[in-house]
Amino acid sequence: MSKSNKKNKTNTNIQSILEQVKVRDFYGNRKKFFTLSSVLMVLVVLCCFIFGVLVSIEFKGGTIATYSYTGTIDENAVANIAKDYLGTAVNVQTGETFTGEKEQSLTLSFSMKQGFSADMQDALLSKLQDNFKDNDIKSLESNDVAAKSGKRFLLKCSVAAIFASIVLILYISWRFKRISGWSAGVFAVVALLHDLVIVFGTFVICRFEIDSNFMAVILTILGYSVNDTIVIYDRIRENQSLLPPTTKLPELVNISLSQTMRRTIRTSVTTITAMLIVTILAAVNNVTSIMRFSIPMTVGMISGCYSSLCLAPMLWTAWKMREKKAAKTEE
DSSP, X not given: OOHHHHHHHHHHHXXXXXXXXXXXXXXXXXXXXXXXXXXXXXXXXXXXXXXXXXXXXXXXXXXXXXXXXXXXXXXHXXXXXXXXXXXXXXXXXXXXXXXXXXXXXXXXXEOOSSOOOHHHHHHHHHHHHHHOGGGOOEEEEEEEEOHHHHHHHHHHHHHHHHHHHHHHHHHHHHHTGGGOHHHHHHHHXXXXXXXXXXXXXXXXXXXXXXXXXXXXXXXXXXHHHHHHHHHHHHHHHHHHXXXXXXXXXXXHHHHHHHXXXXXXXXXXXXXXXXXXXXXXXXXXXXXHHHHHHHHHHHHHHHHHHHHHHHTHHHHHHHHHHHHHHHHHHHO
């Protein structure tokens, strides 16, 4: 093929690509994206100091006391009465019990330095019965929970997340070596860390306990977010061979992101809508255990969509431009 034909084919490819999508200047707005992400992470840190982090007793150890009751009961009132007597924060959850058709379960979880003795159990039951005389409260069981199993589970999940991050960096480094692999992998993981911080902040702000639900959300977001990032990297690599060598990297990235933006947003909207429906149904039926998963998942998917489009590619591009500038300076 002659040089003229190659040039015509290249121009045809460029024209075809530009006609398919309206190119947006993502790279030109990179500082806004970096500032927004930095502000959000600072807010998460501030919320940790202001509100504190609630940790489930399965991670820190404690006691779970279960009661049965009839009718309806105010969870906050029960928590305040138990807190005044025990001198520690108490988490209260209601649910169903199989001891009777009209009875429901009332679960109190808390951590104390001293054990929850039999005398304390009787005294707390008496206080609850005095304050809720119409609810026929009865004690079902009381169990001490050791923190060892929870800490072991947390450690295993943390090791799994770290191992997954290392594998992702190695995979992206090999898969996208044409666009400078290792840096693309590192910044994909940086974007993942951003998403995990946002999810953690959701737990803190919504006053959800850090428990097994938290680890499930974290591991799910790891897979969900990196998928979109890999799709974007793949489009950048594909366009690198379609566009002329003289195309500047920011322009290449802007075109690639503009092409994949619609697909990424549509996929995210579909999954986010499903999570929102689950959240609404859980809220209507007062199923807090599901809400502690669905709400952070929804926030995590929104953050994952944002970081895949506006964070990982921008960080990688800024790094590559800095490398080129440094190489020119050395010359």
